[in-house]
Amino acid sequence: MQNDQLDKVLYFSAAQIPCHKLRWVYDREGISYVRRTRRHQWCCSDVTFHCANEELCEQWIQVANEYMLNLFNDYLSHTSLIFAANRPKSLLVYINPFGGKQCGKRIYEQKVAPMFRRASISADVIVTERANHARDHLKTEANLDKYDGVVCVGGDGMFSEVLHGLVTRIQTDNGVDQNQPDAELVPCSLRIGIIPAGSTDCICFGTVGTNDPVTSALHIIVGDSQPMDVCSVHHDDIFLRYSVSLLGYGFYGDVLTDSERTRWLGPARYDLSGVKTFLSHNYYEGTISFLPAENNMGDPRDKLQCRSGKNEILDDSGWSVIRAEFIAINAASMSCACPRSPKGLSPAAHLADGTTDLILVRKCSRLDFLRHLVRHTNKGDQFDHSFVEVHRVRKFCFQPWHHELVSLEDPIESPKKTGFSSICSAQTTSNYSSWNCDGEILPDAAIQVR
Numbered sequence: 001m002q003n004d005q006l007d008k009v010l011y012f013s014a015a016q017i018p019c020h021k022l023r024w025v026y027d028r029e030g031i032s033y034v035r036r037t038r039r040h041q042w043c044c045s046d047v048t049f050h051c052a053n054e055e056l057c058e059q060w061i062q063v064a065n066e067y068m069l070n071l072f073n074d075y076l077s078h079t080s081l082i083f084a085a086n087r088p089k090s091l092l093v094y095i096n097p098f099g100g101k102q103c104g105k106r107i108y109e110q111k112v113a114p115m116f117r118r119a120s121i122s123a124d125v126i127v128t129e130r131a132n133h134a135r136d137h138l139k140t141e142a143n144l145d146k147y148d149g150v151v152c153v154g155g156d157g158m159f160s161e162v163l164h165g166l167v168t169r170i171q172t173d174n175g176v177d178q179n180q181p182d183a184e185l186v187p188c189s190l191r192i193g194i195i196p197a198g199s200t201d202c203i204c205f206g207t208v209g210t211n212d213p214v215t216s217a218l219h220i221i222v223g224d225s226q227p228m229d230v231c232s233v234h235h236d237d238i239f240l241r242y243s244v245s246l247l248g249y250g251f252y253g254d255v256l257t258d259s260e261r262t263r264w265l266g267p268a269r270y271d272l273s274g275v276k277t278f279l280s281h282n283y284y285e286g287t288i289s290f291l292p293a294e295n296n297m298g299d300p301r302d303k304l305q306c307r308s309g310k311n312e313i314l315d316d317s318g319w320s321v322i323r324a325e326f327i328a329i330n331a332a333s334m335s336c337a338c339p340r341s342p343k344g345l346s347p348a349a350h351l352a353d354g355t356t357d358l359i360l361v362r363k364c365s366r367l368d369f370l371r372h373l374v375r376h377t378n379k380g381d382q383f384d385h386s387f388v389e390v391h392r393v394r395k396f397c398f399q400p401w402h403h404e405l406v407s408l409e410d411p412i413e414s415p416k417k418t419g420f421s422s423i424c425s426a427q428t429t430s431n432y433s434s435w436n437c438d439g440e441i442l443p444d445a446a447i448q449v450r
């Protein structure tokens, strides 16, 4: 095959197929594109090149490799994804071997590392040995000057570790006190890549649109980037955590608290805890105060998604205050979509404009709450209920109120905990719920978020 023929065939192959549905496979035998059909099968192939001479074959592979990466560059820029010209050359990779179905190491070694090698990216790999290993290493030891980016192989918890490690390190190096809620944080020049290998992988899904390690590796290789909002969470003047996806009090806090007891179940633990928490049907009293975003930031119900990264500094007037009984308070800084809930908690949440979508679900019947939950999985509008309101906000505070916990089914007496109901209400002894902050439980219920 002549050079120009290869050029044409490769061009047709790459130009006609959306990049997230495209994979390439090549070995000593030749090179082929693999394309996903409508029935989600992998069908081969648009180009296959065979060569008896090994050295010549290597040369073809090298040439084709350069062509393919250039074509993906063109493809990405034509489809208006934000494209950064400076591709990474050196990466620091953290693998959580225990995330999701415990496949992180295999995914990286079999799918991602070969692609990085072919793209001439050098990677220092650390397989974590304990929770917070990646965070602590980034905070104190890692020589960040050596790298163009940090990659985490795992789920949302792993991403959160890397985010905390990096942001904290940059602030420490620059003398910024994270405990000051109004401190101006120093931006971090290193980008974070996510190779999905967790249970929900909601951050990867919300930014890339799919949970596929090969697609994510391609985005990393070509230097694609997506800015993201990061919320800081404080209790009085103590920094607690950063959040990029969901801050949930009530229902999602209770689900997480319960699911932590059954980690051995793997991803199925969320289903079990979801059902138990739903059946418990707890509600919590508290005061939520929030600073609404300006009108030009859109509305959570306008169905207009935005990934642009605009973020103006504005004044702090116009706070609203609501005191009520809530089944759930959720702040979604991104859609929080995942394969199970393709729309997510707030389908039109903007990815990077300095706002979060605050969803307040007030006390309602169990059936009404079920209707609300089911609408996350179908075409119905989950905000179109009298007991649900949603606001796009820049800041908010929550203060819980002491309250004797009662069942909605029986507001006079406390629930009796026998038989099946004891399973359902096993976690309901507290007056407060907890905040689920991107999959981690916060130690305080009273928080300030900006």
Ligand SMILES: Nc1ncnc2c1ncn2[C@@H]1O[C@H](COP(=O)(O)OP(=O)(O)OP(=O)(O)O)[C@@H](O)[C@H]1O
Residues within 6 Å of the ligand: 095, 096, 097, 098, 099, 100, 101, 127, 128, 129, 130, 131, 132, 133, 153, 154, 155, 156, 157, 158, 159, 161, 197, 198, 199, 200, 201, 202, 439
């Ligand atoms: N070697 C390790 N041993 C035990 N825990 C670890 C280790 N490395 C990381 N962790 C912790 O495991 C937790 C869960 O990891 P991860 O987010 O990768 O998977 P997941 O919880 O299954 O997925 P998701 O967060 O998407 O639901 C993280 O909070 C992380 O701190």
